[in-house]
Amino acid sequence: MSHPIEQLKQIMAQLRDPESGCPWDQKQTFDSIVPHTVEETYEVIDAIHARDWENLQEELGDFVFQAIFYSQLAQEQGLFDFDDVIRSVNEKLIRRHPHVFSDQVFADEAAIRANWEKIKSEEKSSAGREEQSILDGVPKSLPALSRAYKLQAKCAKHGFDWDTLTPVVDKVREELDEVIEAVHDTPPDPAAIEDELGDLLFAVVNLTRHLEFHPESALTRANQKFARRFQGVEALANQEGKSLDDYTLSELDRFWEQVKQREKNRGSD
The missing domain is CATH 1.10.287.1080 (MazG-like)
Incomplete structure (x- = not known):
């Protein structure tokens, strides 16, 4: 039996086969896959936040598949393949960690970080991607x-x-x-x-x-808290056999305060 990664690469190639592949996979492009990559990223994050390790394993598999998919598209266009992707990240990690993979010694973590940034800058310069601004390295597609x-x-x-x-x-x-x-x-x-x-x-x-x-973490916690409390409001409303739309705002606020008090009593937040 082939190595799992090799098997996944073979599956991907079969899905993209012009004659016998899957019609959906055949028509995909770099751009068309991007929304799926974003979705898979957030599904990984959701699994981590939920401490759902079984689901995390599955979501990480889907995430790896995204890298395989992009690499297959690149291979078809003669750009690079998945082995090139892995080789480049291996080389980069070794190159950027001389304090681990060589005898080079640094005074402290700050010195290690400064050397990391120096190496990154040298890499971009040698690749003809030298930054004109210190902000050039911040991805524009970030949230x-x-x-x-x-x-x-x-x-x-x-x-x-x-x-x-x-x-x-x-x-x-x-x-x-x-x-x-x-x-x-x-x-x-x-x-x-x-x-x-x-x-x-x-x-x-x-x-x-x-x-x-981090603002994303802080806002994520606030979102989770709001959703949890509003679901508590819904539960209280359902106990009385009425729709949320049947209550006034002041009545819903009263439910909200009950939920907050219940959480405080439980030491939730």
Whole structure:
């Protein structure tokens, strides 16, 4: 029996076979697979957050299949194949970890990180991909919160950052005031309001970064908490045999407070 990875590569090649393959797989392109890659990424994340290790195994398999699929498309176009992908990442990991794979010694983790960045810069320069800006390496397709975090972190490495928390908090307050001011303008300017909301979100991301949290993680926790509590509201409403639409907002708020109190009693949050 062939190695599992080799078998997966063979399966992929058969799926793409022009004569006997699967019609859906045959018509896929690099661009058409991207939405599926994004979806599979989030399914991996969901499994991790749920601590569902059996499902994580399955989702990681789907994730690996994405890499196999892209590599098959590249191979068909004479660009590279999956072995090239694995070979390049092996070489990169060894090259970027001289403190592990050679006798090179560094004073501390900060020195290791600085050398890592130096090696990355040299790699891009030798490949003709030298950055014109320190921000060029931040992927434009990142989710907006993550990209804001990365942009700020990149700038912070070069001294463009506040040293203390106070001005960071002040900036959040300032941006909130500007949102309120834009909302109350007569007539209101939707584009201006959106701009101010974006500035507020950017400032909040900076606050989470200074507090050493990631905005995606913080917002994920808030989303989970809201969904859990609203499902509790739904359960209380169902106990009375009525639809949510039959309740007033004040009645639903009362259910919400009951759910919050129940969580506090359980020490949930």
